[in-house]
Amino acid sequence: MSFYSFLNVAKRVTISCPHLCRRILLNNHVKEINVGKHLFSSKPEDVTTKLMGFFDNKKNWGENEVKHGRNWTLPELRIKSNQDLHKLWFVLLKERNMLLTMEHECKRDHRLFPSPERLDKVKISMENLETVVKERNKAYHELETGETGQRPEEVRPNLFQIPERYRSKEYPLPAHLNKDFTVRKLLVKRRIFRDFLRKYREQDLIAKKRARNRDRNEVIHLLKRNPDLDKQMLQEKYPTVDIPMLEKKDKFRGHYVPKL
Amino acid sequence: MSTRWYPIWQKGNPQLRVFLPNFWMKIVKPEHRQPKHVVTFNVSMEMTVHDVRNYLRQIYNLPVIDVRTRIALGPTEADKTQGYIKKADDYKLAYVIFPRDVKFEFPDIFPSDSETKKQLREDEKPLEESKGTFRKFLSRSKNRRGLPGWYSI
Numbered sequence: 001m002s003f004y005s006f007l008n009v010a011k012r013v014t015i016s017c018p019h020l021c022r023r024i025l026l027n028n029h030v031k032e033i034n035v036g037k038h039l040f041s042s043k044p045e046d047v048t049t050k051l052m053g054f055f056d057n058k059k060n061w062g063e064n065e066v067k068h069g070r071n072w073t074l075p076e077l078r079i080k081s082n083q084d085l086h087k088l089w090f091v092l093l094k095e096r097n098m099l100l101t102m103e104h105e106c107k108r109d110h111r112l113f114p115s116p117e118r119l120d121k122v123k124i125s126m127e128n129l130e131t132v133v134k135e136r137n138k139a140y141h142e143l144e145t146g147e148t149g150q151r152p153e154e155v156r157p158n159l160f161q162i163p164e165r166y167r168s169k170e171y172p173l174p175a176h177l178n179k180d181f182t183v184r185k186l187l188v189k190r191r192i193f194r195d196f197l198r199k200y201r202e203q204d205l206i207a208k209k210r211a212r213n214r215d216r217n218e219v220i221h222l223l224k225r226n227p228d229l230d231k232q233m234l235q236e237k238y239p240t241v242d243i244p245m246l247e248k249k250d251k252f253r254g255h256y257v258p259k260l
Numbered sequence: 261m262s263t264r265w266y267p268i269w270q271k272g273n274p275q276l277r278v279f280l281p282n283f284w285m286k287i288v289k290p291e292h293r294q295p296k297h298v299v300t301f302n303v304s305m306e307m308t309v310h311d312v313r314n315y316l317r318q319i320y321n322l323p324v325i326d327v328r329t330r331i332a333l334g335p336t337e338a339d340k341t342q343g344y345i346k347k348a349d350d351y352k353l354a355y356v357i358f359p360r361d362v363k364f365e366f367p368d369i370f371p372s373d374s375e376t377k378k379q380l381r382e383d384e385k386p387l388e389e390s391k392g393t394f395r396k397f398l399s400r401s402k403n404r405r406g407l408p409g410w411y412s413i
Contacts, residue, residue, distance in 0.1 A: 042323055044362040047322060047323060047359070047362045047364070048362065050322055051320075051364050052367075053320065054287045055287070061367075062370055086279065089280050093282075093319065094320075096284060097286060100284055100286040101286040101287050102369075104288055104302065105369055106369075108288075108289060109370050111370055126282075129280075130280065151265060167265075169265065170268040172268065
């Protein structure tokens with residue numbers, strides 16, 4: 001990659017930085033969506049037509065099928081500028097609102113909602129768009145700060161000491177000053193929690209034991225039916241089962257005279 | 261605010277802005293009669309009055325005068341076969357008030373006129389066709405009742 005093209009990327013990426021994005025928003029978008037005097041002087045007919053934006057095209061009312069395109073794919077969105085993506089997001093948002101309104105009305109009237117896959121397509125497009133924005137944000141942060149800039153998360157014990165995914169968030173107080181947090185920690189020492197945890201672990205152990213037995217029985221069953229089965233393959237498929245040990249048992253023998 | 265996670269606002273920081281809001285809103289038919297400049301919306305549960313107002317003003321460019329919201333209870337009913345009780349989720353309704361001269365009526369999307377009936381008739385065409393062929397098949401053995409259909413040349 002040449003130096004200039006790299007710069008180009010960087011230029012494009014900086015726009016996804018929140019504070020710069022705001023400037024762009026102020027420059028381009030707010031001009032169109034300015035909440036000023038002109039808005040309140042708009043004609044009542046205009047308001048009605050704008051509200052009809054929540055409904056599908058009139059020719060599609062009562063149809064069995066509505067023709068539509070496909071969703072936006074990731075490569076298509078990757079070559080768009082940030083401004084375009086920002087505009088596209090609102091287009092998709094309006095489309096989704098329209099579809100939701102129509103779906104609700106169809107349900108209320110006990111009708112079939114024509115081409116419901118449209119909602120899925122809008123959803124996929126929105127997910128893809130968000131992925132692209134996240135990618136750019138990450139690239140920018142990694143370039144500038146060496147970190148992804150994403151919300152940090154870790155696996156840590158919850159109130160019941162069970163490991164859980166925790167996505168960190170900001171608190172107005174640090175942990176050692178937060179009274180609620182310290183009280184929560186103390187609760188864990190209580191006996192009821194200990195008892196609960198013991199029973200919880202027991203459940204887990206029982207489930208594991210059952211799974212082990214199920215595997216063993218499965219292997220016995222298989223070997224009984226097919227004595228020439230590849231044992232190495234079996235061992236790979238059921239790693240918990242001790243096959244050489246099983247072979248010594250009576251259960252393993254099939255209903256036939258063994259070959260000597 | 262959208263449902264996304266944003267850093268806590270500290271005094272002196274710039275105001276938080278939402279760049280890609282993921283709220284949804286849908287117009288629903290009002291249950292009771294209401295003034296023509298009031299429109300009922302079904303909105304995301306997380307939305308506040310301010311969110312609804314900003315959403316309509318900035319995305320749809322609508323002159324919103326006032327917004328009132330309430331959380332409606334989802335209907336509770338007994339299952340028809342098993343009899344257990346089930347309850348639908350609660351939802352948030354927003355009553356948005358526009359200037360007095362605005363006249364919006366919820367459109368009649370499925371008018372019960374002849375067009376829809378014609379549509380239905382078109383759907384039933386293949387069924388009618390197959391009925392006709394079966395009748396034709398039966399008519400072959402009209403004069404020799406009781407004989408199976410395959411008993412012929």
